[in-house]
Amino acid sequence: MIETLQQIAIWSLPILFAITAHEAAHAWVALQLGDNTAQRLGRVTLNPIKHIDLMGTVILP
Numbered sequence: 001m002i003e004t005l006q007q008i009a010i011w012s013l014p015i016l017f018a019i020t021a022h023e024a025a026h027a028w029v030a031l032q033l034g035d036n037t038a039q040r041l042g043r044v045t046l047n048p049i050k051h052i053d054l055m056g057t058v059i060l061p
Contacts, residue, residue, distance in 0.1 A: 020048040 024046050027038035042050050052058070 016048055020046055020051055023051040 027043040
């Protein structure tokens with residue numbers, strides 16, 4: 001039980017960072033190509049809170 005919790009704790013931060021960096025890169029590339037939708041939504045950032053969507057991230061991953 002404790003080992004499982006340790007594994008979850010160890011893997012959670014790198015996965016969170018990877019997803020955040022990936023989505024921020026999508027937003028940056030879209031902005032460079034002329035689409036400012038991500039910028040208007042505040043997603044051209046490494047703040048993970050800005051990239052979490054209730055339906056797309058939590059309910060239907």
